[in-house]
Amino acid sequence: MIMNPHTTRRRFPNNTKVVARFKFIDMKYDNIIIGGGLSGLVCGIESARSGRKTAIVSAGQSALHFWSGSFEFLCNEDSRIVIDHPLERAERLDESHPYRKIGVSNVSKLLDRVLPLLREAGIKVNGSLERNHYRLTPFGYSRPAWLTLDEYLSFQSPSELKGKRAAIVNIYSYLDFYPRFLALGLSKLDVECVTASVNVPQLDILRKSTTEMRATNMSRFLTDSAVDDLAREVNRVSSDCDMVIMPAVLGIFDDEPVNRLRRGVDRPVFFVATTPASVPGVRCQLSLRDYFTSLGGTYMPGDTVVGGEISDGRIRKIYTSNFGSIPLIAENYVICTGSFFGHGLIANMDKIYEPVFGLDLNAPDDRTEWYDKNFYASQPYMGYGVVTDEKFRPMKEGKVIENLYATGALLSGFNALKEGSGAGITLATALHAASCITR
């Protein structure tokens, strides 16, 4: 067993209730996925869909909870120059980049599965790998994207919006949405804007405390007749406009409230991301989880994989906080624990490490090399992650672990922020791992 100094304290807690419940359950799987963010869920869905007995162990929040509403494939060169044709540009990436390791034409084939998979899960997005489109950011900028939620304001070219009149409609006393930034940004695209805020009595209960007026809280109240009331108010303030732009605060469990509002308003309604937590992001996470479990997958929420046994180059079993000394056993394992944000990588004063298996990383020991003092420069730590072979199997002490695959933000060889490539790499490597573990 790997005795990880950073996790041993929480390895065998007194979880007698959990242990008693699962003592006689068969904890053997074909595939176990560690981490239930975008990459873990997509990999788990493909594994379960192929008939493999699959479990996902998921510790907590993922990047999806902060989702902008768009998936990026390859959007920017040096953070600034916009890439129009991402597949063409991907061919010129460094050979160590995940897209080049899979092969750009293979990436394109793998990603053909994304739109149908998301639609099967009830997530409606649009876009193409051939050409990036734009979405409107909460601060009124146009930002390139690969796929964007149907309900969001997106456009192929800013000229599409020219000459339109938009009503930017906020919810009264909601502070995490910035109509004036949006109006300023849209005015640069020759869109004339009016701003308004509307109220529905169903939200009054949240206004008792300003901290309660958050997107995820509001979405729980904005259902059924509250949506009809909201639609009436929106119609009242937008009668002389071509379109309505609102904060994305509807539909945390499914998109029915969004569709209901759109049916009730007399002109097209589009949404713009708010300050996190992201309501569409939570919906996306829940929809993927539900799709996974509907395919027979076992989802273990709120549990953390804390270590495992490796012998002869293979993982034999893993241990989690909740199951304590009861191991989980599988043929294959996929590690999808994210980067620093997901706690897939941990940085302390002395080192950066991968906390589950102690996998090899491309991070140097000298912490002064981790960052650039110029805050706006490309930060080296953004490119750190696990080192893998060409099949994305991680290494430990220079040796490949044969039945372990790594995906998503945990990988090295790219800077998602600088390139605008986070979801593309996540989805491509998740589908690549799924193809390996379902062979």
Ligand SMILES: Cc1cc2nc3c(=O)[nH]c(=O)nc-3n(C[C@H](O)[C@H](O)[C@H](O)COP(=O)(O)OP(=O)(O)OC[C@H]3O[C@@H](n4cnc5c(N)ncnc54)[C@H](O)[C@@H]3O)c2cc1C
């Ligand atoms: C805040 C934020 C917002 C982003 N927004 C966008 C966006 O809008 N569009 C875009 O294209 N890209 C975005 N990205 C890039 C993002 O990294 C990818 O799009 C993608 O969502 C990463 O998915 P992941 O599954 O690899 O990692 P994560 O989403 O980080 O998920 C990792 C999961 O593993 C769990 N986990 C960690 N350790 C363990 C363990 N030991 N045991 C069990 N579970 C564990 C974590 O709790 C977490 O749920 C964003 C990134 C961040 C950090």
